[in-house]
Amino acid sequence: MSFKDKSPAMQRLQESLMGTATAHQNSQCVPVPVGCGRTISQQDFNTWSETERSEYAISGWCNKCQVEAFRPLDEEPDDSPDVEITNEAFEEGRDIWEGMDVK
Numbered sequence: 001m002s003f004k005d006k007s008p009a010m011q012r013l014q015e016s017l018m019g020t021a022t023a024h025q026n027s028q029c030v031p032v033p034v035g036c037g038r039t040i041s042q043q044d045f046n047t048w049s050e051t052e053r054s055e056y057a058i059s060g061w062c063n064k065c066q067v068e069a070f071r072p073l074d075e076e077p078d079d080s081p082d083v084e085i086t087n088e089a090f091e092e093g094r095d096i097w098e099g100m101d102v103k
């Protein structure tokens with residue numbers, strides 16, 4: 001089967017796999033917009049964790065792009081205000097509690 005006989009989906013898949021292969025060959029991150037396309041120096045690579053190295057082997061993402069891609073949702077900034085128990089509300093609650101006839 002020659003390249004032009006493949007379906008567009010297969011061609012896109014192959015191109016994306018080739019992108020990863022090219023990135024590995026050139027010690028780069030996969031090109032934008034999938035990755036950042038930066039060159040990864042040996043020195044940089046040496047500081048990566050085992051997990052980052054195996055992820056790079058699969059996806060071609062550098063460790064920085066991996067952080068972006070896998071950041072958990074609960075690390076997003078949270079601007080909901082903390083519920084504060086004011087002194088006043090606390091005193092009021094205590095008065096109610098102390099006024100109750102608990103026997």
Ligand SMILES: [Zn+2]
Nearest residue numbers: 029036062065
């Ligand atoms: Zn990158």
